Each structure stands twice: as C-alpha cells, then as structure tokens.
Amino acid sequence: MIQLVVGRAPPRLPVIAERCIADPEALVEIARRLDRADPEAGALADRFSAILHDLRIGGAWKRTNRGRLKRTEAMLCAHIEPGLRSGMTFLDLGASDGITTLEALHILRRAFGAAVGAVLADVSLFLLRFRRGPVVEYRAVDGEPVMARIGRFGLRLARPRHAQHAHNLLCRLYLESGWLRRAMQAETMIPLVHPLVRGEPGIAVLELDCLVREESLQNRFAAIRASNVLNLGYFSAAQLHQAVANLHLYLKDGGCLVVSRNHDHPDGEVENGSVWLKDGRGFRWVEDFGVGSEIKSVVEGSGQR
Numbered sequence: 001m002i003q004l005v006v007g008r009a010p011p012r013l014p015v016i017a018e019r020c021i022a023d024p025e026a027l028v029e030i031a032r033r034l035d036r037a038d039p040e041a042g043a044l045a046d047r048f049s050a051i052l053h054d055l056r057i058g059g060a061w062k063r064t065n066r067g068r069l070k071r072t073e074a075m076l077c078a079h080i081e082p083g084l085r086s087g088m089t090f091l092d093l094g095a096s097d098g099i100t101t102l103e104a105l106h107i108l109r110r111a112f113g114a115a116v117g118a119v120l121a122d123v124s125l126f127l128l129r130f131r132r133g134p135v136v137e138y139r140a141v142d143g144e145p146v147m148a149r150i151g152r153f154g155l156r157l158a159r160p161r162h163a164q165h166a167h168n169l170l171c172r173l174y175l176e177s178g179w180l181r182r183a184m185q186a187e188t189m190i191p192l193v194h195p196l197v198r199g200e201p202g203i204a205v206l207e208l209d210c211l212v213r214e215e216s217l218q219n220r221f222a223a224i225r226a227s228n229v230l231n232l233g234y235f236s237a238a239q240l241h242q243a244v245a246n247l248h249l250y251l252k253d254g255g256c257l258v259v260s261r262n263h264d265h266p267d268g269e270v271e272n273g274s275v276w277l278k279d280g281r282g283f284r285w286v287e288d289f290g291v292g293s294e295i296k297s298v299v300e301g302s303g304q305r
C-alpha cells in the first residue's frame with residue numbers, strides 16, 4: 001500500500017497509522033535543530049525516538065522512548081556487584097537511538113559515581129539514502145531496502161523477520177525494477193543515534209551484531225542490558241543461545257545480565273525481565289521482575305561455547 005510520508009510519528013489510530021509512514025528526513029532536521037539549542041528541545045528529542053518507532057530494519061523495529069526501561073535500571077543499580085561498580089562500563093545491547101542508554105548512564109552515575117561509562121551497541125546505526133530522479137530509496141547498511149518514496153508518497157519495503165517476500169504486489173514490482181535500483185546514486189548516511197547521545201562523551205557507539213562474537217569485548221563489562229531485543233519474535237532458540245554465549249564472554253566474572261521485554265497494556269507499557277550474574281561458565285539467576293524473561297531457559301542453559 002502507498003503511504004503518506006509524515007514528519008512525525010504516525011497517529012496511533014490503526015486505520016490512519018497504516019496509511020502513514022514516518023519520514024527519515026525528519027531525523028536530520030531534528031538533529032540540526034537540537035544542535036542550535038532549539039527552544040522546543042524536549043519535544044524534539046521525543047520526536048526523534050517517535051520517528052524511529054516506525055522504522056523496521058532487519059526484521060526488528062527500532063522502537064524506543066524515554067522512561068520505558070526504569071525497572072531494568074533499578075535492577076542494574078541493585079545487582080551490580082560492589083567490587084565492579086567503580087569506574088565500570090555497561091553495555092546496552094540493541095539500544096536503538098540510545099536515549100534509554102543515556103538515562104541508564106545518568107542513573108548509574110548517580111548511584112556509583114561519575115566515572116561510569118556506557119557502550120551503546122546496535123546492528124543498525126545508519127540509514128543510507130539513494131536517489132534516481134524523483135525516486136528516493138532508504139537502505140540499511142547491509143543493503144536491505146527499507147523504504148521508497150516519491151515526494152510525500154512512500155512504500156515500506158522492510159520485511160518482517162520471518163517473511164520470505166515483501167508484503168504486497170507494489171513492493172514486489174518496485175523491488176524487481178532492477179534497472180531503476182541499480183541506477184540509483186548513494187547520497188548520504190542518516191545517523192539513527194539520538195543527537196543527545198552523540199553529544200555525550202561517556203557513551204561510546206558500537207556497531208555490533210549480537211549473533212557475531214566480538215573477541216575484543218571479552219571481559220569488558222560489569223553489566224549488560226538487553227531490552228526488547230533478545231526475544232523469540234526476532235530470533236530462533238539456537239540464535240538466542242549464541243547471543244547469550246557471546247554476552248557471557250563480554251561480561252567480567254560476577255557481571256550482571258538483565259534481559260527484558262516491554263509489553264503493551266491499556267495503561268502503558270509493562271516491563272518483564274530477569275537478572276543473572278555471570279558465575280564461572282554459566283549464569284546464576286538472581287531476580288525476576290514482572291513475569292520474568294521469556295528466554296530464561298535459554299540463559300540458564302547457556303554459557304561460553
């Protein structure tokens with residue numbers, strides 16, 4: 001279906017939302033206005049995350065927003081071992097624009113001192129813009145087509161993770177127009193990391209696929225949070241085992257792992273998750289919040305491979 005490209009988050013009403021798609025160009029404009037200390041900075045900051053809310057890349061939504069991970073932050077403060085707190089670094093896996101990484105950093109600094117640092121890790125940190133005449137296409141860094149547009153009319157090309165084909169005939173016709181897509185010229189990279197995060201020296205940004213082992217991260221972190229990323233909607237059980245084994249490698253001994261998923265309820269989002277400590281070759285369960293993590297059996301059956 002052709003959708004109307006809107007410079008804000010599409011309205012929540014489903015019948016209208018499905019006819020709208022958020023404009024990635026608004027991310028560039030918001031970053032420019034935040035750089036100039038725009039008087040509407042608070043609302044603009046939320047608008048940046050709201051636009052990402054409507055973006056799906058590699059089968060995963062980029063949805064995030066301020067204040068949605070408060071329970072995970074409380075768990076980190078409660079369970080990071082005293083011996084690991086001073087000057088610690090924590091890894092926020094699948095952090096999207098990193099606005100929740102920034103919040104966690106502030107809370108951990110208040111609890112454990114100003115020397116705390118964070119690494120925002122995500123597999124997709126940029127959107128690439130290509131153009132041929134009036135046709136613009138946005139692609140992920142691995143080349144996956146995400147969206148095409150002509151002016152205010154757009155087409156969502158990104159597929160759900162488990163689908164074999166683009167959803168509809170129009171998408172297929174567009175994607176099969178090889179001559180047009182090959183003739184497109186790369187124009188720019190649009191950063192998906194929040195401008196307020198880019199300005200925070202205490203946060204390092206890292207392109208990281210949780211399924212790929214990064215040996216240089218071995219024993220680096222006192223804590224890791226994986227919120228709204230390690231779940232059975234996005235990954236198979238075998239992939240989750242691999243991801244958890246990688247996180248085990250990245251944690252220091254005694255380091256804290258928090259895995260959580262937010263669920264929508266009529267009154268707002270509810271956080272469900274679990275906390276473990278790295279204990280030798282495996283993980284030792286410490287506490288659940290809400291109904292606990294849906295990948296508990298995976299974590300407890302994992303360790304370094």
Ligand SMILES: C[S@@+](CC[C@H](N)C(=O)[O-])C[C@H]1O[C@@H](n2cnc3c(N)ncnc32)[C@H](O)[C@@H]1O
Binds near residue numbers: 065094097121210226
């Ligand atoms: C729904 S967002 C969660 C953002 C944030 N953690 C929160 O809870 O608000 C999921 C994020 O996971 C990232 N992601 C998906 N697959 C990933 C992978 N294989 N490795 C690392 N990050 C991944 C996506 O790019 C997306 O930014």
